Amino acid sequence: MAEIPVLCPQCGSDHVKKRGKTNQGKQRYACHNTSCLTYTFILGYSYQGHLPEVKKKIIDMALNGSGIRDTARVLSVSQTTVIKHI
Template sequence: MSKQSIVLEPVRCPDCNQTHIVKHGKSAEGKQRYRCRNSECSRHNFILNYSYRAYLPEVQQQISDMAINGSGIRDTARVLKISQTTVMETLKKKTLH
């Protein structure tokens, strides 16, 4: 009989990188949702493995960057292979400085 060891990897917040995280239900797709307990963190809820890549923070940043550089909604959606509606909703939520 061999001993099996379990390695527990702490869940980290994608924004503040803290490990003070608690489970916060499941998404409609059945993915585990988490909540960051850091009061100074701008992101409260998150999922580690998104089904739709447009929700990834890197893609959200690319949408903002492309808008600042003058790319249109259709162009951004085509390049990033996401919905035009997602591009518009993301830009509505972001405050461009």
């Protein structure tokens, strides 16, 4: 059986170990690279608001003066998600 290599989305390290499962049953992984800021991650996020790219876009849009409703509508996430990440 072939193994699929799992790489950390933040640092690209392959020093990754399984770290349990989410409530939805998806595999959670932990990066054991000491210089990496990410500790746990999931390979396939089902909700866009959990993606690291979306979190960065929320912060960028807030710094550029976009409102909460506008940011939520453009990124297709809830207003609560936007408020949590500001």
